[in-house]
Amino acid sequence: MAGQADLTPAGSVGEEPLAVRLGGLCLPNPIIAASGTFGFGPEYAPFVRLSRLGAVAVKGVSLDPWPGNPPPRVWETPAGLLNSIGLQNPGVEVFCRDDLPFLRQAGTRVVVNIIGKTVEEYARVAERLEREAGIDALEVNISCPNVKEGGIAFGQDPEHAALVTRAVRAVTDRPLIVKLSPNVSDPVAIAQAVAEAGADILSAINTVVGMAIDLERLRPALGAVTGGLSGPAIKPIALRIVYEVSQAVGIPVIGIGGIETAEDVLEFLVAGASAVMVGTVTFRHPRRMEEIIEALPALLRRHGFRSVNEAVGAAWPGRSGGGR
Amino acid sequence: MAGQADLTPAGSVGEEPLAVRLGGLCLPNPIIAASGTFGFGPEYAPFVRLSRLGAVAVKGVSLDPWPGNPPPRVWETPAGLLNSIGLQNPGVEVFCRDDLPFLRQAGTRVVVNIIGKTVEEYARVAERLEREAGIDALEVNISCPNVKEGGIAFGQDPEHAALVTRAVRAVTDRPLIVKLSPNVSDPVAIAQAVAEAGADILSAINTVVGMAIDLERLRPALGAVTGGLSGPAIKPIALRIVYEVSQAVGIPVIGIGGIETAEDVLEFLVAGASAVMVGTVTFRHPRRMEEIIEALPALLRRHGFRSVNEAVGAAWPGRSGGGR
Amino acid sequence: MGPKALEVVIARRELVAPEHVELYFSHPALKEAVPGQFAHIATVGTLRRPISFSRIGEAGEAAVLFRVVGRGTAWLAERREGEVLDLLAPLGRGYPPPDPGRPWCLVGGGVGIPPLYAALGKWGRGMQSMATVILGARTAAAVLMADDFRALGVEPTITTDDGSLGERGTVLGPLRRWWQTHPEGQVYACGPTPMLAAIARLKSPGGRLYLGMEQRMGCGVGACLACVVPAAGAAMPPWRRVCSDGPVFAAEELRLD
């Protein structure tokens, strides 16, 4: 609970009930568009007021362009979605030239999600972004395969995860988020390694590895065979990781996974998240993030909380369970 | 694919399209009631003809009685169920005295699921069961915490999993199933270790660790805080593990996780399962296993398969994708 | 005959109080249902919902009366006459037939009231003296089935937390007084667990007390061990299953603290 004090900016209570401060990252509200589900910003602009969102996390950006996987790249599952986009992106240079300018003037907070296949690649993407204004935080996606070490994902091993974190930390003073993979035996060990290596904030969780069968073709449904499971199906998995990790580390945690309603957000907050990211539900309900932001103040009050900050970790052992 | 030859008993095709042979375990059909969801047999007897099922896997049995966890022990989640029963059971002695006699005369195949907190406990449960007739296979649940090694589950580490498997193998010649946990970084490594240690069959998957928040009480919903997620929500996770493990090991795999329909069963078969276990859906639809058994022959035919055995692994790379 | 998977047609639907609906149906398999037993009803979601019988007739007529608290009961409250319900029923162990010679008191809170009404309906006429009925609720509008009890010839004693009907307070006041005058009496209670625990603490040594318990359920038939409540004594495992050992327990069977 060491991190708890950090999360409560003096005087914020009652004035800005939705405002949150995650280490050095200050947001008007805790609702962040999740990486990969919100493009680079303009795609959803016809439907969503970007300035209303707590922040926008862009699609993962790598040093060179990545092709991603062959289609089909999505498949519906019970209360969920499998995707195998494969981190397609045009590379950091094109991102800075074509996409950042729009984001800079959109009036929102910008989180750039970065990816790489070697430790050096991650660092070089971060380095390149240092030259750009209008970026509020970096989010390091450690679910990428480490090509130098036989392809095991960086996020599946505490040491690899720490290596990436240290390398990015060395080149940036921006708030540094590291995004945890759920596909591990011990998420807390990864979280602790990454926090020690200099992460300011954790986000959890990325998608859960899964697959589907297309019975029409009697083949794996996705072009890439396996994919990442998201949506309400994974909410219990995400809540458990947020609950355990947030108690084990002294830094704020952003909760992600299957959030569809303001109630879901409150569940993540009381489990220990200081903010949340919202992904898959946007595909069906582009305005849902704004609706959640609108509903949250009354919901907090109904449960006896005067602010988001008060709710954070209210379900932890030893906490009173809220203001009631 | 080495195991594939094993799975096709000569002459079975066309005669008994649903019959399967998993190593030494012969079943009239591939539908097995999953451990923990079907009690010790008599509970569902008013609703289900036990003799129609491929087999019944009983609730996990330990050396001494286990108390299990404080209630609440179940919680609904989107397309899923969290449970924290905590392996409550009366111990192997009471099981043999009170429960086995019913199962022996029920006309079904009996799989006894065994649990322990040390390697020795697993072995001693298996040893005790050697003295009893009417048991068709043992299923070793390696999701239990290893109390001697700081509580990490046996199933989360290849060496621990192999130790348990070897210890049980040493005391029984019965078909030996080892049930894999999905809560690991590398399920294939566990599967290979267990197969090498003498397992005849693998079953996959056990539940996925998760939790829920009760917003009324602002507390973890389950008495034990975390629990195991089952039901359709985890089907994509299970399919991926079955697909990868069945190709990596030379022994048959029983698929488990979110099966609700005959189509779900076929998905697991073509992904590489040689049989399946059906759990959570029974709570809502006690007759569903029988309905699946009734629907399966026509479904197999519609997809061009003359038998269950022909469908096994049809979606693997290099396979034709079935008889069409 | 035992429990069965049943499809029943809703013969009647009644809004009995705000947020409280009673659905009537009948099926020959329900002829032998015992008050205190329940139906495990398929609604929405992964699990069925357990609801006690509020009425049990001799020809298999039955009803369930429930409060809308979440998704499942909301769905159930929208069902209309002629629609089909999918039940597992009758499940569990109901109340034992009362000893006709002993004074009998039925104490119910909220949606714990309906199974007690079923008990009085089935056994009331066979008793040597009229039963005492004590009904508690948060507020007047939530007092259930008072007129049904009256139709059986009993004027219920009513308590409400807010004093909007009957005595202000809980059922504990009237029950304490009853037990003082009927120390050998038999009490059938049903309601929220804290209320039942408090009732158990009041029990007179010579009396009998049967409690209708609630717990979150999985299977409803005794297979999954979800629905446990703490057992009295040194039993190991130290639990009883509400769905199949109960829902009705003699107070001595449980640890209620």
Added chain:
Amino acid sequence: MGPKALEVVIARRELVAPEHVELYFSHPALKEAVPGQFAHIATVGTLRRPISFSRIGEAGEAAVLFRVVGRGTAWLAERREGEVLDLLAPLGRGYPPPDPGRPWCLVGGGVGIPPLYAALGKWGRGMQSMATVILGARTAAAVLMADDFRALGVEPTITTDDGSLGERGTVLGPLRRWWQTHPEGQVYACGPTPMLAAIARLKSPGGRLYLGMEQRMGCGVGACLACVVPAAGAAMPPWRRVCSDGPVFAAEELRLD
């Protein structure tokens, strides 16, 4: 104006063929919809379903015509007049307005036919000569909108796989003949991807060919990169998005093997 989140009321519902339903509605935001654009429709499940406009009127009247293939379209087929649909629309890049001086041929297979009807409805009258329409289907009952085309003054050439109506075979036969006599012609095609690939192989060098593509979609608005098809040339990443770069592409933009 661009795409919007719309709630539209179903004004009319028609079963146009076995398993094929057309739903009519209108909304001012649809005034500017272009044939080939689509609506992303909330049904059941995690994702919306993309369906092309089958009709586009000048005052925002529109329709979608779809085949029931799974859960989402089954749900949609059960909607009735007066019910509300939740759309994101109009989405994507539709067909370009045809060159009025060039011969024009519309080639559709199955549920690829409706957007071509919308195209003829919008641009047919402005052409210097009557368009040629070639409609393919598995069997007679699945030939869609033939009478609608006739009402616009065009007698469609029909092919069926089983020969139950028109020429036996696929649209490729009539199209090959058309292109031989109209080598500079412009062809608007829509249908299953293998059919479109075959059509692209027939293309005469001097002609123009626009293809309405399908792919499994996530967002429908260009954000998720789910809906890609292979791009021609050396583009990196080597894909185009069906939802926002398409669904209509000039044949030269794609790699169709």
